[in-house]
Structures are given as C-alpha cells and as structure tokens.
Amino acid sequence: MIGNTTVDPLAWAEPVTKPEIDTVRNPRTGHVLNVRRLIRAFRYEHAILLRQKLKALIKRDGARLVCATCGVPVYLACSTTKRFFFRHRHEDGSCPAVTRTGLSEADIRAMKYRGAQESAAHRRIKELLLRSLSADPRFKDVVQEKTWKASEGLTGLRRPDVSAWTDTDRLAFEVQLSTTFMDVVLSRKEFYRAERATLVWVLPNFHPSYRRMTDDDILFGNNSNVFVVDERSAAASEAAGTFIMTCWYRKPIRQGDEIVDEWIERQVCWDEVTVDVDRQTIVAFDYRLAAARLGEELRAARSEWLATAEAAAKLAREDQEDVLREEVLRFVLDPSRDDDHLPRYHAWALLHDRLRSMGYGLDGEYPDLLTATRIVHLIESARAGTPVGFRYKSFAELGHHLIHQHPELLLAFGHMLRRFGTRDALYRDDRTGKLRAKLDAMRSDLLQDPKYRMPEDQERLCAFLSLGGSRKAWPNNDNTDQSGRAAA
Ligand SMILES: [Zn+2]
Numbered sequence: 001m002i003g004n005t006t007v008d009p010l011a012w013a014e015p016v017t018k019p020e021i022d023t024v025r026n027p028r029t030g031h032v033l034n035v036r037r038l039i040r041a042f043r044y045e046h047a048i049l050l051r052q053k054l055k056a057l058i059k060r061d062g063a064r065l066v067c068a069t070c071g072v073p074v075y076l077a078c079s080t081t082k083r084f085f086f087r088h089r090h091e092d093g094s095c096p097a098v099t100r101t102g103l104s105e106a107d108i109r110a111m112k113y114r115g116a117q118e119s120a121a122h123r124r125i126k127e128l129l130l131r132s133l134s135a136d137p138r139f140k141d142v143v144q145e146k147t148w149k150a151s152e153g154l155t156g157l158r159r160p161d162v163s164a165w166t167d168t169d170r171l172a173f174e175v176q177l178s179t180t181f182m183d184v185v186l187s188r189k190e191f192y193r194a195e196r197a198t199l200v201w202v203l204p205n206f207h208p209s210y211r212r213m214t215d216d217d218i219l220f221g222n223n224s225n226v227f228v229v230d231e232r233s234a235a236a237s238e239a240a241g242t243f244i245m246t247c248w249y250r251k252p253i254r255q256g257d258e259i260v261d262e263w264i265e266r267q268v269c270w271d272e273v274t275v276d277v278d279r280q281t282i283v284a285f286d287y288r289l290a291a292a293r294l295g296e297e298l299r300a301a302r303s304e305w306l307a308t309a310e311a312a313a314k315l316a317r318e319d320q321e322d323v324l325r326e327e328v329l330r331f332v333l334d335p336s337r338d339d340d341h342l343p344r345y346h347a348w349a350l351l352h353d354r355l356r357s358m359g360y361g362l363d364g365e366y367p368d369l370l371t372a373t374r375i376v377h378l379i380e381s382a383r384a385g386t387p388v389g390f391r392y393k394s395f396a397e398l399g400h401h402l403i404h405q406h407p408e409l410l411l412a413f414g415h416m417l418r419r420f421g422t423r424d425a426l427y428r429d430d431r432t433g434k435l436r437a438k439l440d441a442m443r444s445d446l447l448q449d450p451k452y453r454m455p456e457d458q459e460r461l462c463a464f465l466s467l468g469g470s471r472k473a474w475p476n477n478d479n480t481d482q483s484g485r486a487a488a
Helices: 035-040 044-059 105-134 182-194 213-221 231-240 287-333 342-357 369-384 395-405 407-420 423-428 434-445 456-465
Strands: 023-025 032-034 074-078 084-088 140-144 162-165 170-175 198-203 225-228 244-255 258-269 274-276 281-283
Touching: 023 035, 032 035, 035 084, 044 074, 044 182, 044 213, 105 140, 105 162, 105 170, 105 231, 170 182, 182 198, 182 213, 198 213, 213 225, 225 281, 231 244, 231 258, 244 287, 258 287, 287 342, 287 369, 287 456, 342 369, 369 407, 369 456, 395 407, 395 423, 395 434, 407 423, 407 456, 423 434
Parallel strands: 170 198, 198 225
Antiparallel strands: 023 032, 074 084, 140 162, 162 170, 225 244, 244 258, 274 281
8 A cells, every 4th residue: 555644643633734614513512613723632543533433423313513514414534644624424415515525436446456455365364363263272163254143132233254252252353454444343343332242353464653544443442452363473372272463552651741652562362351342442451541640640740840849949939038138137237337328228228129029028119217127126126135226225115115106016026025035024124013014904905906007018027037926827827817917
C-alpha cells in the first residue's frame, strides 16, 4: 500500500482542509459547533473512538450530532490521510453539503482486486491460527467457519473465521483485512457481547508507524492492544504447547513533564491476556489504567513541585521582610538622628516605599514618620520593660500617657508585654495602684470602644515590626482575624 499516513495516537486530530459540512449541531442542547474546531479538540486516538461511538449511536437512531444545515444525523469519517470530517447518514439531495458520493468504477475494481489478493492471505492466517490454538490442549472445539447462531431471544448469525472454547471463555477469532470496515467491527462486537462471548481480532501484521484505518479502529477500540498471528507466533505456540500470539501495545511513559507512548511488541501466552466480555476487549497490557496512573503521578509531581516553589518563595519573602524590619527599627532608633533634617525625610520616604511594596505601608501620600516612630518606640519599650523613646522615666508613667494620649495603642501594648514577658514591670512602677485601677476599670471597654482601635495601616505596621507580638496570635491563627482584635 502506498502513501499510508499514520498518526501519533496522542497527536491532535486534524480536520480535512475544506469540510463540506462545516458546522454541526447538538440536537439535545442546540449548540452549534464549528467542525474544524471541534475535531481539533480531540487527540487522534479519541477521535477514532468518537467516530465509532457516533456510528454506533446512529445505528441505534440516537444521533449525538446533526448537520447544522439540514438536521440529518452525521457521523465522523476519516480520509485516507487520517483527517476527519462529517458525513450525512443519508444523502437526500436537500442539503447543499454533499458528503456521500458513489464509488467510481475504478474504486470498485481496485477493491475487488484487493479482495482477491487478500483472500489468500486470509486463508493462510486462519491456518496459522488453527495450528496455534490446536497446540494448546486448553482450547476445545477449535473449528473454522462454523455458523454461530444467536442464542435464544437474540437475532443474528455469524460465521467467525475460527471459534474455540476454554473452560472460562467462549471465543470467536476474526482475521482483520483491509476491507474490514468499521461497521463490521462494531456490529460484530455487539453480537458477541450479547452472546457473552469474546471476539478476538487477529491481524496478519502490524507496525505502529504504518497503520491502516481498520488497524486504528481495532487498536483504539481494544485499549491500544492488537494481536498478530504469523508464522513465527504459530511456531512458538507449537514449540511451547500453549497458545501464543504477538501483541503490539502502547505503553505510556513519562518524559519530563509529559506522557509519551512507547510501542511494545512481544509474544504473549494466552495466560497473560485479560478478557473483558462487557467491553469486548482482550489485552496483554492495560494502557488506559497505566496512562491514568501516570497522569496521576504527573499531577502529584507537579503539585509537589509547586509546593516546593511556594515554600521557597515564602522563605525568600521572609528573608526580605527580616532585612526590611531591621532597617526600619535601626532607622527610627538611630541615636544620631535629627528628625528636623530634610534628608532624613527623604530616606524615610524611600524606606516607606519598600514597606508599602510588601504590604505594610502607612496610608496617605506622605507617610507620617512621627506615627512610625511612635510605633517603633512602643515596641521597643514593651520589649525592654522600660520606656524607650518616650520622655518618661517609669513604665507606669508611660501607661498613664497611653491611656490619655494614645488609647488606640493600649491593646497592642498589652499583647506585647505578655509576649515579651515584661508585664510585671508595668505594675512594679505603679506604687499608688492608680494605673492598675484605671486599667481594670476600662478592661471591659477595650474590645468594644472604637477609641481603643488602632487604624488598620498602623496596626499592620506594628504587627510587622513586632513580629506579630502586638497581636494576640500570629500569623493567621484560625481563632483570630487579620488584626488580632477579635480574640484579644
Ligand atoms: Zn446537511
């Protein structure tokens, strides 16, 4: 055969260049689909299966797709170059799209010639199959072309090339020829399924890079396994006293971040073959299962990679935050600072831009250095257990100052005292007990009264600079909202 086109099963299906039917409609949903786009959405192996499915449905009058122009059910057809297009189930002349033309005389002559050529090959394969099966004592009633009548209640008649029994399986063998059309493949499948028997397609030869249309119909309809019986496999069967065929199958393998196929050819004994009557498949290798597992593996690897990348990004961000936090603290606490000096404001603006870029900036066009300074002093005072930056001598005085001047800082201050273990210092200086009394009196209002609430931007900055010490919990504790206020 000349000019065979063979397509990688995992490649995207290709439509013919100018399909006669360019749009189809889903009669159930009413959706109109562009044919070229629709076909391109399938991998080749799935397009082949879709083609079989549409054909089977049309036989049962269950059209899945109809011609958008005339409403006649359509099925998927494949050109000799393995490009796909849609055909009307029947052509009644009412549709401008003509998809079924009669065969030319030359076509028919060519087919007849091929048929004659093949009948010799057909006879030979049947002989080889008989020899192979007869070599294995487990196969009973190995006969050629015996009429197979449908069981009671079912209709039909088949004459499989070879039929046989084992203790567990009832088998029909058919030799696949190039004139075996999809209709035949499908209808035989149905017949044997109904009979609770298994149809085994036997190919005279096979090569993954030279596949005919019928090869693909059988291959993809059989979970990517095909069986070849030839002189070699028949001799192997006779030598081993067990039925052996050559099996070709696809094996999915991981190549970096994707799945590709490997084609395996090996001789398999009947014991290695799994028969599924319902699916009408017989396989030596479960491609579908292996591909699904590999896909799962790939997804797991991908999410693991993502998790690692995320963790690395988080660490990098934490490093950046540590550096920035240190710089802000050092900047504010710099003993040589002069807050009336203009360059200092410029430096603060730059530092603040970095704070803002990480989500910790203060609101407003001109971020207040005084506010930031107060926050840093609050943190350092809580850490030291003595006023830092505030012009008070005792911790208790600082407490009174906050109560009267900055009630919004009290909660954060309290959390930090607890966190830094400096709470006792507050009451040690409170000789008169006034501070404790004031604090006790306001305790119940602390969470309700808005005057004790820090503006959001300041709260965020304070939490960042105190490493979460200003919040009841850090970070993102489930019992606490972002600001840490709710559970405080
Ligand atoms: Zn039409």
